[in-house]
Amino acid sequence: MTRVAVNGVTGQMGGAVIEAATDSEVVVGFATSETSAVDGVPVVHPADAAEALREYDVDVVVDFAVPEGALIVAEACVDAGVPMVVGTTGFDEDGLARLQDASEEIPLLKATNFSQGIQVLQRLVSEAVGTLDDYDLELMETHHNRKVDAPSGTANSILDVIQEERDVEPVYGREGHTPRKDDEIGVLARRAGDIRGEHELVLAGNDEVLSLSHRAEDRGVFAAGALDAATWLVGHDAGWYEFGDVVDA
Numbered sequence: 001m002t003r004v005a006v007n008g009v010t011g012q013m014g015g016a017v018i019e020a021a022t023d024s025e026v027v028v029g030f031a032t033s034e035t036s037a038v039d040g041v042p043v044v045h046p047a048d049a050a051e052a053l054r055e056y057d058v059d060v061v062v063d064f065a066v067p068e069g070a071l072i073v074a075e076a077c078v079d080a081g082v083p084m085v086v087g088t089t090g091f092d093e094d095g096l097a098r099l100q101d102a103s104e105e106i107p108l109l110k111a112t113n114f115s116q117g118i119q120v121l122q123r124l125v126s127e128a129v130g131t132l133d134d135y136d137l138e139l140m141e142t143h144h145n146r147k148v149d150a151p152s153g154t155a156n157s158i159l160d161v162i163q164e165e166r167d168v169e170p171v172y173g174r175e176g177h178t179p180r181k182d183d184e185i186g187v188l189a190r191r192a193g194d195i196r197g198e199h200e201l202v203l204a205g206n207d208e209v210l211s212l213s214h215r216a217e218d219r220g221v222f223a224a225g226a227l228d229a230a231t232w233l234v235g236h237d238a239g240w241y242e243f244g245d246v247v248d249a
């Protein structure tokens with residue numbers, strides 16, 4: 001059974017990973033809170049992660065925390081030679097570069113969204129944007145009112161897919177007198193209630209509209225995907241991996 005450490009273990013996703021871990025075992029968690037345990041899982045401060053990875057004989061780390069915390073634990077994973085699955089979003093360019101550096105020493109798999117549906121949505125987006133290459137594009141995401149980063153990592157990943165097909169300029173919200181330019185894509189982030197995650201891309205041409213959308217119903221979909229990725233990653237060589245590698249395996 002794969003022995004998993006969860007970074008961000010006291011959070012919403014940390015709890016979802018613990019709940020979803022049936023074919024894996026969560027043996028330790030990392031968080032900055034004072035909590036000593038969560039659902040029987042011992043909680044260790046991230047500063048002591050390298051020691052804990054050895055003490056608990058961890059096979060792989062699953063991370064759903066904050067960027068600065070993920071980077072601290074990534075250094076611990078390099079120190080201990082433990083693979084890492086990174087689910088945290090909101091990294092800046094320097095943070096992404098530090099994760100790339102870590103992937104030269106350990107197997108590191110990063111995904112902004114661990115649902116298989118979003119993997120398929122991104123492939124559909126690539127096909128649609130490449131075909132309907134003169135349609136207006138607008139992107140909207142909606143998440144719970146505790147989400148602190150915007151737009152979502154998933155929305156940014158969808159933008160990356162679009163940019164591979166068309167040179168578009170994101171416009172993050174609109175107000176006042178702002179005529180739409182042909183090369184722009186409106187990006188809207190909504191925050192409300194406990195919405196788990198909704199994404200929609202609208203492609204609007206003359207006399208027709210194509211809408212591609214995905215809705216996550218429960219955080220368990222992300223947790224299950226991350227745990228599948230974690231089990232898959234163990235035994236791989238050091239390097240940078242993506243969730244599409246797991247879905248296609």
Ligand SMILES: NC(=O)c1ccc[n+]([C@@H]2O[C@H](COP(=O)([O-])OP(=O)(O)OC[C@H]3O[C@@H](n4cnc5c(N)ncnc54)[C@H](O)[C@@H]3O)[C@@H](O)[C@H]2O)c1
Nearest residue numbers: 008010011012013031064065069087088089112113114222
């Ligand atoms: N990739 C995906 O599929 C996916 C799915 C859901 C959420 N997420 C991302 O996961 C992250 C966490 O989401 P959430 O809803 O669980 O958030 P949350 O706020 O509920 O939990 C964050 C956790 O990180 C902990 N934390 C804070 N600072 C820390 C540090 N320095 N070191 C270690 N842990 C620290 C908090 O104590 C908490 O346990 C966000 O970035 C979110 O966008 C990704």
Ligand SMILES: O=C(O)C1=N[C@H](C(=O)O)CCC1
Nearest residue numbers: 089112113147152153154197
């Ligand atoms: O709940 C969150 O926060 C989520 N974050 C990821 C993102 O930023 O895309 C995935 C969806 C849920």
